Amino acid sequence: GENVEQHPSTLSVQEGDSAVIKCTYSDSASNYFPWYKQELGKGPQLIIDIRSNVGEKKDQRIAVTLNKTAKHFSLHITETQPEDSAVYFCAASIRNSGYALNFGKGTSLLVTP
Amino acid sequence: NAGVTQTPKFQVLKTGQSMTLQCAQDMNHNSMYWYRQDPGMGLRLIYYSASEGTTDKGEVPNGYNVSRLNKREFSLRLESAAPSQTSVYFCASSLRVSSGSTDTQYFGPGTRLTVL
Numbered sequence: 697g698e699n700v701e702q703h704p705s706t707l708s709v710q711e712g713d714s715a716v717i718k719c720t721y722s723d724s725a726s727n728y729f730p731w732y733k734q735e736l737g738k739g740p741q742l743i744i745d746i747r748s749n750v751g752e753k754k755d756q757r758i759a760v761t762l763n764k765t766a767k768h769f770s771l772h773i774t775e776t777q778p779e780d781s782a783v784y785f786c787a788a789s790i791r792n793s794g795y796a797l798n799f800g801k802g803t804s805l806l807v808t809p
Numbered sequence: 810n811a812g813v814t815q816t817p818k819f820q821v822l823k824t825g826q827s828m829t830l831q832c833a834q835d836m837n838h839n840s841m842y843w844y845r846q847d848p849g850m851g852l853r854l855i856y857y858s859a860s861e862g863t864t865d866k867g868e869v870p871n872g873y874n875v876s877r878l879n880k881r882e883f884s885l886r887l888e889s890a891a892p893s894q895t896s897v898y899f900c901a902s903s904l905r906v907s908s909g910s911t912d913t914q915y916f917g918p919g920t921r922l923t924v925l
Contacts (some may be wrong), residue, residue, distance in 0.1 A: 738918060799852040
């Protein structure tokens with residue numbers, strides 16, 4: 697299937713610093729790009745999403761940017777807190793699939809006090 | 810609302826045994842999905858059901874079957890379990906109001922399956 701590449705696989709930042717996670721996708725028909733946060737032993741939870749007709753979206757300390765020409769999108773978390781520690785997944789919609797998603801392999805974020 | 814529920818939470822099988830993973834949602838969603846999650850592999854789509862009465866294969870359907878029992882329930886069956894099917898299985902659902910738009914998928918808590 698179409699690929700979603702996610703980097704880095706692990707990220708360690710100090711509390712208060714910013715964290716950036718980057719993803720690239722290959723399917724030019726993808727038009728929906730969500731980001732999920734997964735805590736240990738739980739299912740993924742949506743934290744923010746962006747559609748192809750928008751270049752940037754912000755929700756408090758979290759922002760996502762999308763560059764459709766280059767086929768990449770990024771998650772930015774500012775003023776990180778220890779409770780932001782989790783695994784983050786990016787995803788891109790799959791064409792003709794009933795709107796299923798292709799996921800990146802995840803980024804394990806650790807925020808140290 | 811309970812959201813998306815999955816049963817069982819944990820299961821251990823022997824090679825060759827069969828079992829069905831159950832998923833239900835109470836959000837009146839139209840679309841439902843089954844994913845598996847393996848270490849370092851992210852989530853991979855097994856099967857999906859765009860609407861009641863339809864099912865389609867995803868990226869990794871081999872060894873699995875699904876049934877969209879009604880609008881609320883979407884089950885995943887392993888007919889003859891293999892060690893390669895050891896994984897965490899997640900069910901998800903989305904509203905999907907109209908064609909051409911993609912909307913939020915809500916995930917269940919997962920089923921942790923071990924095949925010996």
